[in-house]
Amino acid sequence: MPTVKVPPVLRQHTSGATEVEVDGTTVGEVLSGLVGEYPETGEQLFAEDGGLNRFVNVYLNDEDVRVLDGLETGVSGSDTVMILPAMAGGR
Amino acid sequence: MPAHATKTASVQEITPQEAFGEIQDSDVVLIDSREPHEYAEAHLEGGILVPPATIADQITEKAPDRSARTIVYCRVGARSMVAAQQLAEMGYEDVASVGGGIIEWQEQGLPVVAAAALTPEQRDRYSRHTLLPEVGVEGQAKLLDAKVLLLGAGGLGAPTALYLAAAGIGRIGLVDDDVVDSSNLQRQVIHNTERVGESKTGSARKTIEALNPDVEVVEYNFRLDAGNILETIAEYDIIVDGADNFPTRYLLNDASVRLNKPVVSASILSFDGQISTFVPFEGPCYRCLYPTPPPPELAPSCSANGVLGVMAGVMGLLQANEVIKLVLGIGEPLVGRLLLYEALGTRFTELKVRRDPECPICGPDAAELPESELGQFPDYQAFCGA
Numbered sequence: 001m002p003t004v005k006v007p008p009v010l011r012q013h014t015s016g017a018t019e020v021e022v023d024g025t026t027v028g029e030v031l032s033g034l035v036g037e038y039p040e041t042g043e044q045l046f047a048e049d050g051g052l053n054r055f056v057n058v059y060l061n062d063e064d065v066r067v068l069d070g071l072e073t074g075v076s077g078s079d080t081v082m083i084l085p086a087m088a089g090g091r
Numbered sequence: 092m093p094a095h096a097t098k099t100a101s102v103q104e105i106t107p108q109e110a111f112g113e114i115q116d117s118d119v120v121l122i123d124s125r126e127p128h129e130y131a132e133a134h135l136e137g138g139i140l141v142p143p144a145t146i147a148d149q150i151t152e153k154a155p156d157r158s159a160r161t162i163v164y165c166r167v168g169a170r171s172m173v174a175a176q177q178l179a180e181m182g183y184e185d186v187a188s189v190g191g192g193i194i195e196w197q198e199q200g201l202p203v204v205a206a207a208a209l210t211p212e213q214r215d216r217y218s219r220h221t222l223l224p225e226v227g228v229e230g231q232a233k234l235l236d237a238k239v240l241l242l243g244a245g246g247l248g249a250p251t252a253l254y255l256a257a258a259g260i261g262r263i264g265l266v267d268d269d270v271v272d273s274s275n276l277q278r279q280v281i282h283n284t285e286r287v288g289e290s291k292t293g294s295a296r297k298t299i300e301a302l303n304p305d306v307e308v309v310e311y312n313f314r315l316d317a318g319n320i321l322e323t324i325a326e327y328d329i330i331v332d333g334a335d336n337f338p339t340r341y342l343l344n345d346a347s348v349r350l351n352k353p354v355v356s357a358s359i360l361s362f363d364g365q366i367s368t369f370v371p372f373e374g375p376c377y378r379c380l381y382p383t384p385p386p387p388e389l390a391p392s393c394s395a396n397g398v399l400g401v402m403a404g405v406m407g408l409l410q411a412n413e414v415i416k417l418v419l420g421i422g423e424p425l426v427g428r429l430l431l432y433e434a435l436g437t438r439f440t441e442l443k444v445r446r447d448p449e450c451p452i453c454g455p456d457a458a459e460l461p462e463s464e465l466g467q468f469p470d471y472q473a474f475c476g477a
Contacts, residue, residue, distance in 0.1 A: 008361045055385040062442050086381040087358040088337045
């Protein structure tokens with residue numbers, strides 16, 4: 001199953017899990033699977049129209065899904081889907 | 092005629108004046124048959140360094156044309172004669188050695204490319220740098236000439252500033268309006284217990300000046316805003332972003348793209364760190380990576396959060412490494428790449444970052460954006476109060 005990497009800011013909604021294995025054949029299905037398991041991640045990942053929130057970067061392995069097929073991008077079992085938030089901490 | 096005489100027949104010894112004349116008048120391949128540290132001190136203009144021990148391996152790459160007129164020199168003319176004969180044996184057809192070498196050349200008053208002057212103290216202090224062929228005396232002179240501005244003299248800024256100061260960065264600007272607090276000392280290693288209550292820029296200055304008197308420290312005891320950022324960063328070659336809030340990060344990005352200044356940007360949170368190097372128009376900018384800031388609940392900078400002190404050191408030193416590479420023009424900076432570090436798993440992950448063709452800051456319409464809109468997000472600052 002594909003692995004979703006959960007950033008620190010979302011771990012409060014995944015019972016602290018840093019990686020979650022979720023079934024799915026597209027990035028969208030995998031992320032929906034994550035939300036199915038941890039509903040509170042949903043409002044931070046998805047906008048009201050069902051698309052990704054603009055402040056959320058999602059990577060399939062090392063590539064931004066925005067330059068692939070977005071949520072329609074195909075995913076295989078060995079892939080990693082990474083949710084990447086901007087971080088500002090420097091102090 | 093003995094066989095070896097035939098082989099060496101095409102090697103002449105010429106005087107420095109003859110060599111100089113040939114170099115002025117025609118296309119000549121000029122080979123420096125000495126060691127890197129000798130080359131760094133002074134060499135002939137156009138001289139290609141091929142140390143004697145490396146001739147067999149490197150000459151065909153560095154001087155591939157065996158029919159070209161090839162002049163070899165060394166310090167006094169001995170090593171160059173050996174090297175010239177070696178070249179002739181390898182099939183180089185028209186080889187000469189400069190009698191008396193670069194010493195005689197300089198005696199005759201002919202020009203050399205001399206290393207930028209380092210004082211005896213500097214030669215000693217930076218000897219571990221100048222021994223590196225990638226740095227050398229010339230590279231160290233570039234570091235001593237460089238002007239680097241650090242946003243934040245805190246977690247990231249502390250280790251970055253310490254190592255940049257040790258490396259001999261000539262001018263280090265520090266932007267911070269905060270004072271040293273005892274809760275800073277778990278990671279902000281440029282400060283110390285006695286300095287609690289002092290300004291961070293002043294405390295950092297004391298540490299830097301004690302470490303390296305070559306460094307000029309400039310303190311900016313204020314927060315950057317739209318009214319002061321352009322004039323503040325204009326005087327610097329490279330900006331290091333260790334800011335603790337999104338408005339400053341976006342403001343810096345927009346202003347640095349406008350003034351075409353590279354930014355080395357890192358951030359840390361708990362056990363995680365991110366770093367990338369944004370070189371305007373060569374790679375993506377911060378807004379290409381993060382088009383809009385996250386809302387407060389996803390922006391932990393809006394409140395106090397835990398961070399492993401070591402994370403500041405790891406990411407701050409990666410920033411210092413990027414700065415030094417940019418100054419020296421060596422290696423591969425993190426342009427178009429975002430490097431993630433997870434301390435708990437001790438894992439580095441690299442992601443690709445691409446330029447956004449519609450980026451409002453570095454895209455085709457960038458020049459039309461008025462200065463008053465740099466760093467602006469209409470709805471943002473109101474609810475993140477930074």
